[in-house]
Amino acid sequence: MIIILKSGIGDAEIDDVCRRVTEMGYAPHIIRGEFKTIVAAVGEERGRPDLRLLEALETVESVIPVQQPFKLASREVRQEPTEVRVHDVVIGGKVVVVMAGPCSVESEAQVLEVAGRVKESGAKILRGGAFKPRTSPYAFQGLKEQGLKYLAEARKRTGLPVVTEVLETESVEMVAEYTDILQIGARNIQNFTLLRRVGEMGKPVLLKRGMATSIQEFLLSAEYILAAGNPDVILCERGIRTFETTTRFTLDLNAVPVLKKLSHLPVFVDPSHGTGHWDLVAPMAKGAVACGADGLIIEVHPKPEEALSDGPQSLKPAKFAQLMRELRPVAEAVGRSL
Numbered sequence: 401m402i403i404i405l406k407s408g409i410g411d412a413e414i415d416d417v418c419r420r421v422t423e424m425g426y427a428p429h430i431i432r433g434e435f436k437t438i439v440a441a442v443g444e445e446r447g448r449p450d451l452r453l454l455e456a457l458e459t460v461e462s463v464i465p466v467q468q469p470f471k472l473a474s475r476e477v478r479q480e481p482t483e484v485r486v487h488d489v490v491i492g493g494k495v496v497v498v499m500a501g502p503c504s505v506e507s508e509a510q511v512l513e514v515a516g517r518v519k520e521s522g523a524k525i526l527r528g529g530a531f532k533p534r535t536s537p538y539a540f541q542g543l544k545e546q547g548l549k550y551l552a553e554a555r556k557r558t559g560l561p562v563v564t565e566v567l568e569t570e571s572v573e574m575v576a577e578y579t580d581i582l583q584i585g586a587r588n589i590q591n592f593t594l595l596r597r598v599g600e601m602g603k604p605v606l607l608k609r610g611m612a613t614s615i616q617e618f619l620l621s622a623e624y625i626l627a628a629g630n631p632d633v634i635l636c637e638r639g640i641r642t643f644e645t646t647t648r649f650t651l652d653l654n655a656v657p658v659l660k661k662l663s664h665l666p667v668f669v670d671p672s673h674g675t676g677h678w679d680l681v682a683p684m685a686k687g688a689v690a691c692g693a694d695g696l697i698i699e700v701h702p703k704p705e706e707a708l709s710d711g712p713q714s715l716k717p718a719k720f721a722q723l724m725r726e727l728r729p730v731a732e733a734v735g736r737s738l
């Protein structure tokens with residue numbers, strides 16, 4: 401249910417509504433819009449009092465049900481787009497934000513080189529995996545904490561905030577110490593314990609769609625993080641599994657306008673995993689920006705042929721620079737900048 405408060409209501413009255421919501425057994429979430437403040441009351445309704453009783457309060461304009469199963473993530477609860485701030489980078493605003501870097505952090509020299517090059521080309525956030533979710537247990541699993549240290553050093557030298565994946569609940573705190581954005585990978589999209597845990601961390605979360613995740617399931621996973629008290633969720637389409645095998649996954653660009661219609665959360669696209677081939681990254685990156693993506697996450701490696709993971713889909717720094725130049729007019733054509 402959403403409780404729409406009357407205009408001009410102050411903090412004390414908002415607190416009073418939240419207290420009543422809590423007493424009725426629901427969790428209140430305050431959403432401050434440009435014109436109105438609303439309190440979203442979430443929780444199981446069975447056996448609890450009807451929130452519509454609150455319409456009797458003088459401070460309440462109306463109490464209306466949210467139709468979608470994902471409540472806090474839905475446009476019904478918040479019409480204005482959510483902007484996620486990471487230091488001076490605004491995600492979900494007019495500027496299309498590009499995150500770039502290697503699939504895996506492999507050495508300090510590698511990550512420092514890529515960080516410098518992608519920054520020069522206009523990337524705003526450095527990506528790099530230190531804990532890698534590999535299909536085979538015999539494949540490179542990442543440098544773990546040492547990799548996080550290299551990422552932190554790259555951030556210190558370039559000023560670029562960092563996004564990196566966290567695989568397990570037990571390492572959330574450690575990863576959060578080093579990173580600016582916590583990435584939840586495709587394979588963990590329905591690890592609900594992990595989602596709750598990152599929801600408690602107070603750091604933005606990049607939530608990647610699973611390869612067999614419907615839009616509704618995707619938004620319900622985002623809901624776990626939001627319901628745990630973290631409003632800063634960035635959704636990321638990264639390709640789904642279909643019958644097609646010429647590409648690694650099928651990049652579902654439909655998801656971009658669909659998610660933007662259903663949710664206020666920023667939407668990113670990963671054309672690297674979405675295609676699996678470096679020469680398909682640029683066209684799909686442009687397509688993603690054209691259809692309304694708020695940002696991109698792209699794999700870049702100085703020597704893709706020697707990469708310890710995802711070399712075939714990694715761009716060399718010069719190709720990444722070219723893509724960034726080519727993306728600018730695309731962004732401008734849809735009223736954005738880069």
Ligand code: PEP
Pocket residue numbers: 503529533584585586587608638670673
């Ligand atoms: C990655 O970003 O390197 C990654 C493993 O992505 P995904 O979870 O989308 O496969």
Ligand code: MN
Pocket residue numbers: 503504673699709710
């Ligand atoms: Mn990868």
